[in-house]
Amino acid sequence: MNTGDASYIKQLNRRILIEEIIKNRSLSRSDLARITGLNKATVSAQVSDLIAEKIVMEKKEGESITRGRKPILLELNANGAFSIGIDIVEDYINIIFMNLKGEAFHKVRITLQDAVLEYAVDQLIVTITPLIEKFKKDYQPNGLVGISVGIHGIVNDKEEIIFTPKQKWSNINIKDRLEEALQTTVYIDNNANLSVFAEQAFDDPIADLFCITLYSGIGLGIINENKIYRGYQGFAGEIGHMVVESKGLPCSCGNTGCWELYASERALLEALEKADSPTSLQATSKVLPASENSAMAIDSYLDYLAVGINNIINIFNPEKIILNGAIINGNSPFITEIEHKLKSKINNYREIRASRLGEYSCALGGAAFVIKNFFGVNKIDYTGYEYFTSIYDV
Incomplete structure (x- = not known):
């Protein structure tokens, strides 16, 4: 084995160990060796380096299964x-x-x-x-x-x-x-x-994940095989400028009828204002306006939102889609309504839900x-x- 190969393997082992320490919060050297399949000598040497760098710390805690000293646990040095x-x-x-x-x-x-x-x-x-x-x-x-x-x-x-x-x-x-x-x-x-x-790091650690942000415009973030998908030159995810009305409203991007003009939360609030809603739908409100005009505005908004989500599902076949917006995060009935509007027989996904991160x-x-x-x-x-x-x- 040459020096380059040895250095690569050392970095690979280090990465594997850090990932497991992060994921498990607190564990022993023996646990690390068992989980990763690395031998105890390799684990011990790598852990010593991490402790010296103040990235990992030792903590004596917990009860010993057998008689003797309590196990020394490893965790990140916050x-x-x-x-x-x-x-x-x-x-x-x-x-x-x-x-x-x-x-x-x-x-x-x-x-x-x-x-x-x-x-x-x-x-x-x-x-x-x-x-x-x-x-x-x-x-x-x-x-x-x-x-x-x-x-x-x-x-x-x-x-x-x-x-x-x-x-x-x-x-x-x-x-x-x-x-x-x-x-x-x-x-x-x-x-x-x-x-x-x-969303992946804090709430849903699956390898393929989609998140649609809905605040003032609409954006799409894609995790594919644990990597952010960026497309050619990094432009991927500008899904808010997908055209849903070919002769629709003019958009600042230069097109007409872009999805975010109809399905962003800003678009919903503007529609509710035009509907003369007696109940203002604030960013954190969980109470939906009750007037007929407001109900029609919300239904139209959800129709457009469902159209775009339908397109995303049929193009990418995502396992899970997370919707993140000030309004939708507090209104779970919106999710149910969107799913009811996804009527295509070729729609295939596991879950659509609101963000818990906000x-x-x-x-x-x-x-x-x-x-x-x-x-x-x-x-x-x-x-x-x-x-x-x-x-x-x-």
């Missing part, structure tokens, strides 16, 4: 480093600070003072720089290991912003500016990609994506930690 996930929305920015165990320990929302991206980036830098310096002292020895920024628009495979339909940002590179100002690795990605990554999914996914890259693993599985149940209390 305070060994932290990451930041950022979601730049139309008029605000969501920010999540996350430790190595995937726990969101701090969150910030910035109201944007200017829609120009340059000013938004300036505001972001001013806000998070003192927080980075503060948390660096507590998360040692690695400190901040990276930042991931979600953009509501097209981001190419060079991490450049090609176009955002709402703000009209086009052909902009903010990666270099942020890396220079914050002195860390920065990833720029589409918000739907980071949202589906969060509006912070993009920022969560971004922070977790940074940690995944820091560990150098193929997949990160925080589902056993169940953080999504308390994310809004951070």
